[in-house]
Amino acid sequence: MSGTEGADRHADIVICGAGYVGLATAVAIKQARPSLDIVVADAAPEGVWRKEGRASAIAAAAQAMLEQLGVWQRLAEGAQPINEMIVTDSRNSDPIRPVFLTFSGEVEPGQPFAHMLMNRDMIGALRERADELGIEVNQSTPIAALDRSGPMATVTAADGRRFRARLIVAADGARSRLRDWAGIRTVSWQYGQSGIVCTIGHERPHNGRAEEHFLPVGPFAILPLPGNRSSIVWNERTADAERLVKGDPFLFEAELEARFGRHLGAITVESEPxxxxLGLTLARAFVTQRLALAGDAAHGIHPIAGQGLNLGFKDVAALAEIIVEADRLGQDFGQEDVLEAYQRWRRFDTLRMGATSDILNRLFSNDITPVRMIRDFGLGLVERMPGLKRDFIRQAAGHAGPLPRLLKGQAI
Structure with missing residues (x-):
């Protein structure tokens, strides 16, 4: 947008944040209601997302939504299905890592419960779809102020431009300034852990198997990528994590190999670690007058369950459905009483996942012998209960609970 300082841009909806949650929300609403004028404003420089080196697990329900939005078709070739998952519990020094739990990767015959996908590919496909739908995306426009006092909400960019809309969607991340300006408080704490993320190459194929190794300081996950490559999510104490990523690359690779093992042959680090x-952040409210929170602005959880991104996509599907249905009925979707339906839909599920990830991290990120014995007994019990394992797979696939239509692969 090339407007002058102080110029106003009127729209129906302004979405602040052009990550996967912000873009997917814009695409979902615009596809269902082409008449709505949607603007996406983002503080990141144009094209910075192309440098994103992280990968994410896309649950089957999120895949169904992306397919319905015309996005998955652009991603399928570069997506790696997760065909199997194993869970171990051991120390670094243990010569053998016993497998306590195994999961088949199919939630239904021929349907993996998740795929691994590079984040930059996903954001690129969403950007392409947004362009096709005529959604205006403004880059390099940091939002400096929020005003909800009038009949329309206004966000003001740092360069003086104003965006006025019936609804502002805050998809601006875990440190959401819009959430703070709206006076929405959070419950949050830090774990004293950091997640080290990088992509590695290895000699032998992974055959689509994901591995979750519970080590004394936290989980170490190996997630398959296309080819002989995997994504690593490695939890360490924060001071140790900073030392590892900033230190000698040779020492980093040695420490990585000690945790990764040699079962896939020699490994090489392919991306900068x-x-x-890591912490837990839950917003006390997801909505207020003319404002709705989505994605990390509403919740940030420990990655131990691999559900952070998929929680964000659940927000997208629920919020889009509430907005579209309200607009079809002639309601003002920026009113707090209309947005309350979105909050009721999403808050309990978010609290449940936040509590689950918190308990799992506290249970498995320690080396207390009695606790290890109890958790290993529990893992072994689950391994011998096929029905319970199927329930876990359905949870991981995003199929549990009342789902918005998009997550069932249906149009709004």
Whole structure:
């Protein structure tokens, strides 16, 4: 947008944040209601998402939504199905890592419960679809102020431009400024852990198997990517994680190999390792007048269950459905009483997943012998209960609970 300082841009909906949640929300609403004028404003420089080196697990329900939105068709070739998952519990020094739990990767015959996908590919496909639908995406426009006092909400960019809309969607991440300006408080704490993320290459094929190794300081996950490559999510104490990623690459690779093992042959680090502090953040409210939170602005959980991105996509599907149905009925979808339906739909599920990830991390990120004995007994019990394992797979696939239509692969 090339407007002058102080110029106003009127729209029906302004979405702040052009990550996967912000873009998917815009695409979902615009596809169902082409008459709605939607603007996406983002503070990131144009094209910075192309440098994103992380990968994510896309649950089967999220895949169904992306397919319905005309996005998955652009991603399928570069997506790696997860065909199997194993869970171990051991120490680094243990010569053998016993497998306590195994999962088949299919939630239905021929349907993997998840795929691994590079984040930059997903954001690129969403950007393409947004362009096709005529959604305006403004880059490099940091939002400096929020005003909800009038009949329309207004966000003001740092360069003086104003965006006015019936609804502002805050998809601006875990440190959401819009959430803070709206006076929405959070419950949050840090774990003293950081997640080290990188992509590695290895000699032998992974055959689509994901591995979750519970080590004393936290989980170490090996997630399959296309070819002889995997994504690593490695939890360490924050000070140790910073030392590892900033230190000698040779020492980093040695420490990585000690945890990864040699079952896939020699390994090489293919992307620069990065460390991200881990904590739990839950917004006390997901909506207020003229404002709705989505994605990490509403919730940030520990990656131990691999559900952070998929929780964000659940927000997208629920919020889009509420907005579209309200607009069809002639309702003002920016009113708090209309948005309350979105909050009721999403808050309990988010609290449940936040509590689950918190308990799992506290249970498995320690080396207390009695606790290890109890958790290993529990894992072994689940392994011998096919019905319970099927329930876990359905949870991981995003098929549990009342689902918005998009997550069932249906149009809004």
């Amino acid at each position: 990065r460390a991200f502090p």
